[in-house]
Amino acid sequence: MLTATDLACVRGDRRLFAGLGFTLESGGRLHVTxxxxxxKTSLLRMLCGLSPAExxxxxxxxxxxxxxxxxxRKAVLYLGHHNALKEELTALENLRTTAALAxxxxxxxxxxxxxxxxxxxxxxxxxxxxxxxxxxxxxxLSRLLWSPSPLWILDEPFxxxxxxxxxxxxxxVSQHLSRGGMAVLTSHQEVAITGGVAQTLRxxx
Amino acid sequence: xxxxxxxxxxMPAATxxxxxxxxxxxxxxxxxxxxxxxxxxxxxxxxxFFFVIVVSLxxxxxxxxxxxxxxxxxxxxxxxxxxxxxxxxxxLFAADHADGTLEQMLLSPAPLGLLVTGxxxxxxxxxxxxxxxxxxxxxxxxDLAPRALGVLVLSLLIGTPLLSLIGAIGAxxxxxxxxxxxxxSLLTLPLYIPALIFGAGAVEADISGLGAAGHLSLxxxxxxxxxxxxxxxxxxxxxxxxx
Numbered sequence: 060m061l062t063a064t065d066l067a068c069v070r071g072d073r074r075l076f077a078g079l080g081f082t083l084e085s086g087g088r089l090h091v092t093x094x095x096x097x098x099k100t101s102l103l104r105m106l107c108g109l110s111p112a113e114x115x116x117x118x119x120x121x122x123x124x125x126x127x128x129x130x131x132r133k134a135v136l137y138l139g140h141h142n143a144l145k146e147e148l149t150a151l152e153n154l155r156t157t158a159a160l161a162x163x164x165x166x167x168x169x170x171x172x173x174x175x176x177x178x179x180x181x182x183x184x185x186x187x188x189x190x191x192x193x194x195x196x197x198x199x200l201s202r203l204l205w206s207p208s209p210l211w212i213l214d215e216p217f218x219x220x221x222x223x224x225x226x227x228x229x230x231x232v233s234q235h236l237s238r239g240g241m242a243v244l245t246s247h248q249e250v251a252i253t254g255g256v257a258q259t260l261r262x263x264x
Numbered sequence: 265x266x267x268x269x270x271x272x273x274x275m276p277a278a279t280x281x282x283x284x285x286x287x288x289x290x291x292x293x294x295x296x297x298x299x300x301x302x303x304x305x306x307x308x309x310x311x312x313f314f315f316v317i318v319v320s321l322x323x324x325x326x327x328x329x330x331x332x333x334x335x336x337x338x339x340x341x342x343x344x345x346x347x348x349x350x351x352x353x354x355x356l357f358a359a360d361h362a363d364g365t366l367e368q369m370l371l372s373p374a375p376l377g378l379l380v381t382g383x384x385x386x387x388x389x390x391x392x393x394x395x396x397x398x399x400x401x402x403x404x405x406x407d408l409a410p411r412a413l414g415v416l417v418l419s420l421l422i423g424t425p426l427l428s429l430i431g432a433i434g435a436x437x438x439x440x441x442x443x444x445x446x447x448x449s450l451l452t453l454p455l456y457i458p459a460l461i462f463g464a465g466a467v468e469a470d471i472s473g474l475g476a477a478g479h480l481s482l483x484x485x486x487x488x489x490x491x492x493x494x495x496x497x498x499x500x501x502x503x504x505x506x507x
Contacts, residue, residue, distance in 0.1 A: 141364025
């Protein structure tokens, strides 16, 4: 269970939001919406512990995330604006490095299979710089297929994806929720994620 | 991209991925950085060629004064090594910062200090070790005795990891700062002074017959100290840079 109470965020001398709170139960998803610059990404970075909250606290299973440290980082999967891919490395090498950073060993054969499932069969050995934006996003999204983390924090996961991939991603998130996982995501488009208790958090200026 | 349509079929609940030990994560980080260095050869060769050229310029400028060359050799080689090691420092975290990998490292359940250590090790393997290997060849231009060349290699072998360790702190502190390159040199070069004194001092002491053991053990002590504190300080600086 993820609980946020009375969160506030200040960027420069502008207060983006204050007094923000929510509770996310197992199987729940939280859509964060709002205009550009309303603090969506700032909130998500706060939730995964990258930046400290100006005020308020975030608790995971009743314990503050600062106290949990590594245990919380194990529970969280964060996918930001950047794909965290190395242009010079192949899709497969990128996938295996990302997995290693998350403390998971993915064998070459397993990795090829995973990349096939995101629609990149035959392109595993191609340096990522030869892939299109959407294909790079797919490589980054392949993390969702092996990650053992229960809490997914996805910042604009649908950007650059074609409609087939959008449907596929919505399906992957739905399955994650049906297994008792949680998801926090921002998106500017309507997506058909089914299942789970949906909440919407609208950030206004 | 039709393959993705077939993928919508439900997948096995969890692929039950095998967990990776602490050492496994360290090896993965080092391997990735070495692989990257292999794919971007020009970046690696720049600092090596810089070292070769700077060291070779002095004998050309001074002329064949053997006695003088022998005296300045340790200092020139060590100063050139400092500058060469520093050239590649700004790239230590910058690329990872730009493409979001650093965020993922901060969010990794593995201790950040371990990942940073991995990056420092690979920086040394790519930017430090080649200098150590080519130094005896360059030392010949200065008419150094074989024994002095041995001490030079030994001092660089202990000293260059020290340069990578101290440099990592500077690279982390100047991450994302505009004009960080200049700031980085202003920040790290003063910190390199002890390494320079004991490193070049070891070779000088050997040439003058005093024995290099004292200088080398002090250099090794510095390495032990930096090996312990530098990853920790770098980690703290990275966390601040990414807030």
